[in-house]
Amino acid sequence: MSTSQTATRTAHRRRYLMCRPVHFTVNYSINPWMEPANPTDTAKALAQWQKLHDLYLELGHEVELIDPLPDYPDMVYTANGGFVIDGRAYAPKFRFEERAGEAPAFADWFRAAGFDTVIPEEVNEGEGDFLLAGDVILAGTGFRSTGDSHREVGEVFGREVVSLNLVDPRFYHLDTALAVLDPVVGEGERANIAYLPHAFDEASQKVLAERFPDAILVSDDDGAVFGLNSASDGYNVVISPRAKGFEQQLRERGYNPILIDLSELLLGGGGIKCCTLELRGAK
Structure with a gap:
């Protein structure tokens, strides 16, 4: 077993941006999970979200809130609202018109919070497609953020970007x-x-295997319940209670999985990570 599999895990205090889903509903479809014909329960979504919010506080993390806009039910998915490293915020530029109006609100919030805010030229959906892994930015493309946004995010933060194609x-x-x-x-x-x-795609699988040989490979069953749409502080990993295999894999690696059910918000195509934008630096 490698060092990464036997290491003692350490929780690190994080700072997150969240948005109450007081206007949550599914009245359009911009991903395969959204079925406007299926009823949604805003009160249930809010109650589930509140448990996630309160858990972060219990774990010692800090949570900031952005005010929800009435005409933007997907604003609860704050991870799409930007990408923040070292006090600099790269604002979003949403692919679909249904979410475009969220972008100025997130940019205004970043500025008011003291972040050096960069308005993008390229279509990108923030931490939905950009994840910081050590010093490297892992960047997804194929459905939302465009390839040019990978160049742009690298220039904004001066870091290596590894492009990964979602299929x-x-x-x-x-x-x-x-x-x-x-x-x-x-x-x-x-x-x-x-x-x-x-x-x-195969090329991206090869890149991931080479760069992260000790990675946890998750089953389709666990992926399909948004098991990977999770939030980790280095020890505690907040995941879907339905991702049973992933839960066991995490325990075997020394992590502490904590189960939070966001089944109502999954109707909009989002889970734990979608509701959680990490704020790094500035204050």
Whole structure:
């Protein structure tokens, strides 16, 4: 067994941006999970979201809130609202008109919070498609963020970008098919990740296997319940209670999986990570 599989895990205090789903509903379809004909329960979505919010506080994390806009039911998925490293915020530019109006609200919030805010030229959906793994930015494309956004995000943050091609429409954002398990790594150390191999094309699978040989490979059953759409502080990993195999894999690696049910928000195509935007730096 490798060092990464036997290491003692350490929780790190995180700062997150969230948005109450007071206007949540599914009245249009921009991903395979959204079925407007199926009823949604806003009160249930809010209650489930509140449990996630309160858990973060219990774990010692800090949670900031952005005000929800009445005409944007997907604003609860704050991970799509930007990508933040070292006090600099790269704002989103949504692919679909249904979410376009969220972008100025997120940019305004970042500025008011003291972040150096960059307005993008390229279509990108923030931490939905950009994940920080150590010093490297893992960047997804294929359904939402465009390839040019990968160049742009690299220029904004001055970091290496590894492009990954998503091929299964169920996993339309990178954060639905890949999770970074160690938000803080030491110099020369490799971040631990988990991912669903068949969500990526063969070239991307090869890149992931080479760069992260000790990664947790998650089953399609666990991926299909958004098991990978999770949030980790390096020890505690908040996941869907239906991702039973992933839960066991995490325990075997020394992580502490915590189960939070966001089944109502999954009707909009989002889970735990979708509702959680990490704020790194500035305050």
